[in-house]
Amino acid sequence: MAKAKPLTTLDPQAPAGQMARRAVYTRLDEMYSWSTGVDVPYEVRGLHNLRIAAKRLRYTLEIFEDVLPPACRAFADELAQVQDELGAVHDSDVMIALLRLCMGSEDAGLAYEQALVKAGRQKSKDKLLLPSDMVAAVLDPDVAPNPTQRYGLEQLLLKQSQLREEHYGAFRRHWHQLQARDFRRELLDVLQG
């Protein structure tokens, strides 16, 4: 998850309305910095970061609700929708990753699983999609799925992949609608109006 840009330059003694707008501008820029991968369906990390950035912008609008124009509420609602749509994509990505690990572990054996768990415990700047403890719990070789269970997992993976495509499609349509009406310009106009 991308770290939020610190808002350390806001002046504690300056008017709250002015500083709130500066905080929103920062978060708005941050969100758009993650929007370059929107049209790349499997830019999993980028989409996840975009979701987090949309959430930060939304919370910033809500935190400063009393000192921002009331019209900002509608933008916060729109962002909540983007967040939900990307949340659904992310949930599918997590499930798909988990299922692929299960299959891979079955196919490649213990070494694969050990390598994964080890990789998960490496310190990484970005969090992995799945917590390493979860990987370890699911890939426990003592309780590996039997062929019947594996068939069910394959079907689930197929279903998840379809759902992921639907969720991504819904998000992408919405995102392009927002760009068509120039969401960023609209919000800036409201803030500056």
Added chain:
Amino acid sequence: MQQASAIRAVIDIGSNTIEVLVARCLPDDLETIEHQSTLARLGESVNESGEISSDKLKTAVDAVRKYQELAKKHGAEQILALATEALREASNKQDFLDTIKRETGIEVQLISGSAEAVLDYYGATYSPHTPSEAGVLDVGGGSTEIVTAKNGHITWLTSIPIGSGAIHDRYLHFDPATYEEREAARSYLTKYMQTLRIPETPPALVVTGSSASSLLKLAQHAFKLDEQSHRLTHADLSACEGLLGALPAQEIAKRFEQKLERARILPAGALIMQAAMQYLHINEIHVSSHGVREGALLIYTRYGDGWLEEVNGIASKRQASPAGLDAQEAQEKQQQPFAELGRDILPGYAKKFLKWPGDIRKQEDIEAVHKMRVASRRLRAALDAFESCIDPKAFQKINRRVKKLADSLGVVRDTDVMIAGLRAYQHSVAGEEQEAGVQWLIERLDSYHQQEKQALDAELSALDEDALRQQVDSCIPKGAAQHGKS
């Protein structure tokens, strides 16, 4: 996941009717499987005596039981139940809710007028043909809700305790109602509407509720309006009102395929709709047969068990509030020093965050983990927003503490959601092999979930809530200087 196509039911205990809707639910769409209605008029009893009579209670229990069976017959995964104005006003509301729970096992949610307005809006406007700027008017038996919106999002809403049943019982005693009775009701409604102070009138209005649907049907039958059109003009409504003032309810019911009980209260519905149209300067309305029930199913499908909390959140932000900030107050707030605003609002975020540890440990509310996680995100966002006003060491200390808890909450919650999604999928798949695979994964995740939940409980037990609260409350000193990079 498969939640996307789940069958769900909602039972709506209104002031005039008790209704059930069973539907196949998608986050943005519904496919109605069955819709039934019982005209119980609970509000009549409340208007007379202040409480719901034993006869009406029995009618309600029978209806809920019947609808519960109907929902089960259709394979509904969830049965939501909600009650509105009649219950809000009834002095014996708790007895009523307890009786329904005891007799049917169904927990009825008594929702606020503002929450009802939110559900009305989402229910009445989910059709893609609805104009995105349209407002919504729901003329119910016991209350009327008005909602305005921009780009498909609610901007303002209100719920007033005036409905067709209440106006009928208070003003329209003759059948048909006399001219004087109707004028007295009209005058009362006009005056009441003028107190609403709506910030911006909507360019279009969708009207929902049984009165609206019945009046549309009446106009189509009596004045040969296009049966495909769902529009009614002010003139159409005036014509309906004239007709309802000329013929007794029984005659209206017989000639125009209306239920007798509905025909009796229809004049009151027409008067409320006319008064609202006049107040909003709207000459034509779009009648929608969708409303609170569809809204509940859509929002549940979107948010799951936390649906009502989401609805209440929207309602509390958008509801008309006489105590809201006026222009001068808003101006003063904008000009206050940034640090002062932070001192005002940070303690509230800490309080909301620290509300949940007890519930999580006691496992009283399965949604408590989710609620605390959301509160942790908001608290962190608020701390980030005011970072420049906080001493860096204090900031780091608080931030690290909250982040660690947020991470633990996130792991437990994410696994909760995965397991719930898998269970829903499991119920929907045909074939033992598929089910066996999903069950295997659920068991693996369950064992991981238990381990993480225990770790979270231990972390929450070790949390010194008072110390954290104190740290947040005092992290921005008076006259705070700027910290961090300039």
